[in-house]
Amino acid sequence: MGTLILVRHGQSTYNAENRFTGWVDVPLTDQGVAEAKEAAKAIEADGLRPDVLVTSVLERAITTAELMLHELERPWLPVLRSWRLNERHYGALQGLNKAETAARYGDEQVKLWRRSFDVRPPETDVEAQRLLHADERYRMLPLALVPRTEALCDVIDRVLPYYYDVIVPLLWDGHTVLVSAHGNSLRGLVKVLRDLDDDEVVSLEIANGEPLVFRVP
Numbered sequence: 001m002g003t004l005i006l007v008r009h010g011q012s013t014y015n016a017e018n019r020f021t022g023w024v025d026v027p028l029t030d031q032g033v034a035e036a037k038e039a040a041k042a043i044e045a046d047g048l049r050p051d052v053l054v055t056s057v058l059e060r061a062i063t064t065a066e067l068m069l070h071e072l073e074r075p076w077l078p079v080l081r082s083w084r085l086n087e088r089h090y091g092a093l094q095g096l097n098k099a100e101t102a103a104r105y106g107d108e109q110v111k112l113w114r115r116s117f118d119v120r121p122p123e124t125d126v127e128a129q130r131l132l133h134a135d136e137r138y139r140m141l142p143l144a145l146v147p148r149t150e151a152l153c154d155v156i157d158r159v160l161p162y163y164y165d166v167i168v169p170l171l172w173d174g175h176t177v178l179v180s181a182h183g184n185s186l187r188g189l190v191k192v193l194r195d196l197d198d199d200e201v202v203s204l205e206i207a208n209g210e211p212l213v214f215r216v217p
């Protein structure tokens with residue numbers, strides 16, 4: 001039996017500024033750094049010792065994991081990274097303030113964009129998609145796989161192949177796998193692991209730096 005530890009990165013600068021983040025690559029705040037260290041203490045207190053690290057390709061998740069491993073005195077762990085674990089792409093909302101967007105479009109609409117299973121935020125234009133594709137991290141992808149917006153259902157579609165093809169075999173081999181990722185990529189995974197239906201997932205919230213532990217037979 002393997003152990004899966006899911007951690008959402010510590011607070012980022014955009015979290016602190018209440019901005020839609022998505023694939024924008026922002027760093028942690030001082031509070032985020034402290035949350036990452038606390039996350040490591042929590043898993044240590046549970047007697048858990050990760051032996052493989054898996055992260056998205058976004059800095060806030062990578063830094064959170066590095067801080068955690070340093071705290072756990074295991075900075076040497078083997079690491080795997082994938083764009084498939086990135087945050088949900090927030091489309092044209094990326095960078096906007098969430099409160100200002102709610103004042104403009106209404107709380108209900110913003111809640112649908114933020115938490116529904118299948119409502120996509122407005123998409124970015126083709127030029128923004130091309131710019132993202134030019135980023136070294138995403139250049140190897142076919143352009144069609146570089147998102148212009150995503151709903152949670154789209155995130156699940158991209159996360160699951162990585163989960164089943166890469167993470168599950170590690171768990172079957174008995175590893176303790178630490179996954180450092182994002183609010184919505186982890187909401188998608190937790191929906192599947194807990195078998196939540198499309199309505200239940202609306203109220204699922206994942207806090208910064210709070211580890212979630214699953215035993216996978």
Ligand SMILES: O=C(O)[C@@H](CO)OP(=O)(O)O
Binds near residue numbers: 015020021114
């Ligand atoms: O902005 C984002 O990308 C996410 C996570 O920070 O926000 P939300 O809480 O709306 O899912």
